[in-house]
Amino acid sequence: MNSLKPLALACATSIATAFSIPVAAHADEAAPATVVITGSRFPSAESLEPIGATVITRDEIRQAGVNDVNQAIRKIGGVFGRQSLDSSPDFALDLRGFGTNSAQNMVIMVDGVRLNENELSNSVLSTIPIDTVERIEIVRGGSSVLYGEGATGGVIQIVTRKDARHAQPGTHGSVFAEAGQFRERDLRAQLAHVAGPISADVAVARQDNANYRANNAFTQNSVSAGLQLAYTGGRAGVRVESARQDARLPGSLTLAQFEADPRQTRTPKDFGSLDTDRVNAFAEYRLGAVDLAAELSHRERDAESNYYFGPSASVMKYKGRQNQFSPRARWLHDIGAGMLNELVTGIDVIDWKRKTTSSFSLADASQKSKAFYVRDELRFDPAHDGRVALGARREIFDKDYVDAIMGGTPDNGAQAQNAWEAQGSYRVLPQLTLSARGGQSYRVANVDENSFRTSLSLLKVQTSHDLELGASWGDDARKVTARAFRHKLDNEIFYDPTAFANTNLDPTRREGIEIDAEAQLAPAWRATAHLQHVNATFTSGPNAGREMVLVPKNVLTARLAWLPGNGQSADVGAQWVDRQRYGSDFDNSCAARMPSYVTFDARYAVRLGPWELAASGLNLADRRYFSNAFGCRSGIYPSDGRQLKLSARYDF
Template sequence: MISKKPLALACAIAFSIPFAALADEAAPATVVITGSRFPSSEALQPIGATVITQDEIREAGVNDVNQAIRKIGGVFGRQSLDSSPDFALDLRGFGTNGAQNMVIMVDGVRLNENELTSSVLSTIPIDTVERIEITRGGSSVLYGEGATGGIIHIVTRRSGQPGTHGSVFAEAGQFRERDVRASLSHVAGNISADVAVARQDNDNYRDNGNFIQNSVSAGLQLTYSGGRAGVRMESARQDQRFPGSLTLAEFQADPTDTKTPRDFGKLDTDRVNAYAEYRLGTVDLAAELSHREREADSNYYFGSSASVTHFKGRQNQFSPRARWLHDIGSGMLNELVAGIDVIDWKRKTTSGFSLADASQKSKALYVRDELRFDPAHNGRVALGVRREIFDKDYVDAMAGGVADNGSQAQNAWEAQGSYAVLPQLEMFARTGQSYRVANVDENSYRTSLSLLKVQTSHDLELGASWGDGLRKLTARVFRHKLDNEIFYDPTAFANTNLDPTRRQGFEIDAETQLATAWRATAHLQHVNAKFTDGPNAGREMVLVPKNVLTARLAWLPGNGQTADFGVQWVDSQRYGGDVSNACPTRISSYTTIDARYALRVSQWEFAVAGLNLADRHYFSYAFDCEGGIYPSAGRQLKLSARYNF
């Protein structure tokens, strides 16, 4: 349960949307992003950020947050190892450790787990999402460990139109896919409330791939003079089957087959997040207090015997912070942000091979200052630092009860700036240091006697953005030089710190209004991931495609019809166990195509959608040379209806 004392403290340190009291020049009406962990105007949004709006989510016909990030945001994702729709996301080419090298936030609360699992995004009802913000590149100053690849921030609905509004949605498709959702919101004066329920049921593409999820989300918000406060609760229950992996020969014979027809599991998650905001004089205050519980069961069969494992974990987070946004004259605006993140994580394991108790506590202090100067050229410079301390405890009664404890500390810093050298051409640059610590699963199976070393990355990015509201092109070149990268060594069957490695490449984002009713967007990522020292120097990192291209075309004629067409091409990549680059073959490149057409009639919307329309047989996850393959889904057609009121 959440203690009432911290909750009262969270509600006491609150802030309001800050721009209202500033001069007109610093007070844009539209709040568009929360890059500094406070609502900011377009003039202060993070450089190179991608924002996915609620309208874009609806027009693309995506059913969950993970799919929206991949299809609209251009983030590369791999097929989940279970039967859930939670693909493993990867920013900037970190392969199997992509989930550990990016931070996912929901309404300011960290969603990452201190274990080798990806964040579960399918439990966030898509109808409650207001926008999704994607910031690529090292972001440890504001968001802590694991943010070398970048951060993804999901912002749920905080307000709405006065009165009562809602929607009911139903979809059915191939593989016995059934998706039913309903949402309701009510705004009366300074009080707003909303609730959303959903059920997903899918047999999926592969045998023994059934997936069922029931979820509910509810929020309550109170606005007052100078700020707002509220609470959001989410609960989800998943039942899933595990189709397992195949060899290359088995995949080519029948990609829908399973060699593990009896394996299954379940996942229960519950989250509650209280937040408060208040403006005190010239200072904005904010805080979130969250509690999350997670229970997971897995059942794997080996002949007639079964291996049953139960994980029970919980996490508490308290994140108070303050901002001083000050107009210092001559068109200069200064934003000073300081905050604290306190996280307490625990997990209990019950299985035939482990009775481990694991915990991690972290305390962090960060400060970041940004100055906007020369408004005519949107000049900006920013500096930030962070100090974070981790305390880890691990003891397994089945292993003799010997405790494995340790403390680690790390610093992050960043410096960045931008300047519009021409009316439609802005140049930007940033550099810094980011880091990540080994999680409980990695430290449980390691090659060293002591805790794995902290992974550090020296980050550099240079870029330019050209265009306006109708068309825009942004290009970035980046480099991440990593020391002590945390990685699973397939030759030692344990986790280790690697010799120095490097990710470098470029990204291009483009969007244009082709005609009145046509809009196109595209994202290209090129990344070269290699060892730079040691016996593997010059060899490629595994499960990292050099190129990923995502492009979308939207038709919005304004007559009740909409259409959305997307294509993604993923380059070839090394098999997961091929650290020595000795495997004679690679995972093949592939192209997938999806499309959706919708017709709105009064309060109804009817749509037909298709995924992998070319029915391409492919895979993006394979842990061994021509083995350990998890096939991706074939073509799927779906019909849906939505009623809005």
């Protein structure tokens, strides 16, 4: 456990986030006739959603009774998540089996603003007011053309309700209160006012949870306020957000300690905090057949961790900021004969800086990036819904790093990378659509990886050649979608426990299948399921043929919803996670593997006028399990036990 503390320290203290939450609509607002998708970074009709996308609607979020965005992505979207190390509800999400570096191989966006930081950290989603979320879009597979570095595993977009022209006029809001086991308390309130073209809103929340383990308490206070103006041809707005987190850090256990008592802690004094402040401005305007849009965002965060080694504490402090400017344009052109062409182009400019203060580091780090992208999609043969798209991106990075304690020697350099993609789909039969996509995606080493590496020069850019073949059969009542995928990676950036440093690995590969299924079993019953099967292996070098660590071969998520239409609703879910190799088992020499597990959750709610009362439970079978373990039978972070909760919501 102690040998793993530096790794756990880096993961737990490099927490960073950014998000932009525009105006919230009334909770009881009628659902629009169509769902708007943003696959091209511009709104599109539901029929033009990204090929192979999973869309979680606000109705599904409400029915499942999830309290935060991270939980919605895992429970409804079927994305595998690992228990957080810092007591927060922000599990480490993993698309397509990238293990401990899953956060660096996936891009998360909120209303066009990138949440990813240039460090080893997971995006903090728990501060996003769940009641403001319109939908969540999950696009699995390489997406670097539109979203830049780190999008090899895919992209998750959180879209909030922000078009005041479709909101009910007047003042609306809601109050939510929940209490549960482990002294869980969740209080949320939101208020929105719409007066003609002007709208404003505010949302506040407080979360308290002692959590399952000792020294595991978590507290979070957040506030979000926005102002928006709708005008002829577009709209503009600004949002300011602030969040404060305090967390106790329970640390890891050995397998023997876990089996004796998974709720214990071996680090009873460790704790940390995270303060974030964010402001985002956006504007949209339609000029003839051309849509113009831009986001300008700024965020700051202060992170601090205190780790006790005997009577004294080791204190780490990070101060960071990031600015992003993302202007873009789209030209929609009706070619004739039922053909429609969409040309999207844009620029992403990001400036990131961080200052570290600790007994062993006084590092100043910065990264600037500039990117230009273009993507063209042609929709042809409306009778068969034919689509073909091509895109390319060029991104340049400028990195600087200097640590006064290490002698003040600067470490800097520039790196550049290209991405491309080609994809298409065609409905060959009335209920059968085939699709294919290929391309190149990439990611660059972040400041934490470059500051603790095996080579003298900066780590090489990781590249992935991506291929996917898909088929979809069915209609709105019953539908099955299957995708076979392969990612061939060169210079994958990873922490090598045999070298005790970050390095570029020998060639690796992720390949497998994904299956999404949904069915209306009866007027009041609907079932959904998602299966991911992935093989993650080395393809050459001394580890050729060996499996990558912390990657379950199979993850199956299934849900059953009951909506009789009389004010009652029920939702039951299950998730099975297959065995996986321990985090240090690069050479596959550990005789044991992390055990597989199944968890169940459920919720029942009844609507009484403006009130909604609900009872819910997580891990209903009270399964003892773990999803995070960094050593062979050690470095284990136990997952939560059974938790039962009661909640009340009032809409006005």
